[in-house]
Amino acid sequence: MEMLRRARVATSVIFAVHGAVTGTFAARVPWIADHVGTGAGGLGVALLMPGIGALLAMPLSARLAHRYDLRSLTRVLILCWCAALLLPALPTSIVVLCLVLVAYGAAAGVADVAMNAQAVVIEERYGRSVMSSFHGFWSVGGLAGSAVAALAARAGLDARIHFLVAAVALAVITLVASAWLLPHRPEPEVDAPPAFALPSRAVLPIGLVALCAVFAEGAGLDWSAVYVRDLLGDTASTAALTVSVFSVSMALARFAGDRVIHRLGPVPTVRLAGAAASAGALIVVLGGRTVPVILGFGLLGVGIAVVVPLVFATAGRIGDHPGRSLAGVAGIAYGSGLIAPGIIGGIAHLSSLTASFALVTALTVAMGLGAGVLRPAPAPAVQQE
Template sequence: MTRHADWSVGGLAGSAVAALAARDGLDGRTHFLLTAVVLAAIALVASAWLLPHRPAPGVGAPPAFALPSRAVLPIGLVALCAVFAEGAGLDWAAVYVRDVLGGTASTAALTVSVFSISMAIARFAGDRVIERLGPVTTVRLAGLCASAGAVTVVLGDRVALGVLGFGLLGVGIAVVVPLVFAKAGRIDDHPGRNLAGVAGIAYGSGLVAPGIIGGIAHLSSLTASFVLVAALTVTMGLGARVLRPAATPSR
């Protein structure tokens, strides 16, 4: 769970830098150029620690492409809902606060920081919660929290309510993806392939989420887009049963 929290810390750092850039009036093109140079340098240095991608001697190479199995699809659906909501929050929270709720540019950027902080805190604390409640109950409660956040975003008419809603959304979706990946990796037949299948569904959802949100906003409104997010977080909570441990009953 801690490694997934680092992802949220990265989002927090990016949104905090964006808030500072907006406050100081830095041109967006200059901001993105400087960010790209810094991140490219970090990626080059970090790539030295990547694991080798070639199979061990005597082990056959995995197939270049394989469709997710039936056992993976329900798990992937839960991941799809969580990552879609995460992508919507990260990519559209600032726009929502600025354009729908009338917040300033710096407040809009800080909303993304709140979203990322919420996810990071929830992920750092997630292991203890999961040990106490189990994965099924944890995801059910997470779905309830995320849905409450999305509904607050949709119904709220003030900047403070928007910030609160995105914070709750971040808390609610934080632990779901790590649990989904853990479940996929424990399926007996081809755990690596199952994990890859769930990851493909999850991150595919993350790729299309911003475009779908924008498309719905263009046809209707950004508020209507987050009605879809609310529906998906409800689905996420209802689908928690697929994460129950194989040898023990769900809680």
């Protein structure tokens, strides 16, 4: 049991490292844009590239998870993800930046699948929900990475130096923590998955629930500040506060999520989460004033927080090895995160941001209605001798 507890702590640290790399990069995007010399249009194209890289690489994750021990694979891929942080600060042209961001996104995607597969193995050994807390640590890592990056930016530190120091520090943490991860390999008789594994028919409905949740998450992270600043006419600091409220609400809900799932079960939890997220999105649409809208974004964050961890946990129990189904669900989720900013922006351009968040409301309703696909499969009957 002590080994299992250590593995849980180590996996929590790995999730935090993954989130810290993401938060570090996101907070220094303005420096990268200035370094490359691109405007909003070029930057928008460049920021599509990580999602494309992840989508291209994730179908390869199932074969990697089948071939290599999961502990070693997670260690290597998280170290690659830390090293990938060095890439975005190097280019001086938009074309090269786009190319390196594809590689950056590919590293993010395969590392994401490996660490979630490790989390599924630990959850199976515990025999109860622990996945939500892992994703809570990812959120904490993202907040910590972005906070340190904000301090570095305020001090005028060159992002190349900042990224190097952060990558080395996070790599050292990964090496120490990964020694406690659980070893895991599929049984010898389990057939290897295809080299490029697309989502199976069993995984697709679960992936659609993930699509709704990740779309709403992307809308909240990328557009909440714009909503408060441009639509409601409030200050930039209040707009930034809205993003913080949304992010912190998600993190806190994820740490509480495992208890709720244990008490209610996956399906009622997602139905309740869908109701909360829909209420929050509806408040955003109808609020009209800053305070209700900020509270609405907070409630939206609470509602979608536990859904993605539950989706990964459910997918990881399908089939003979957690990496196979996780790769399919992760691809759908990343795809949703990739298209969400563009769809929100497109609807806002044609109509308004209010109409965009009406779509978010509809998707969170669909998320709650689709909760039944997360129902655990019945345990196999025990044959009598």
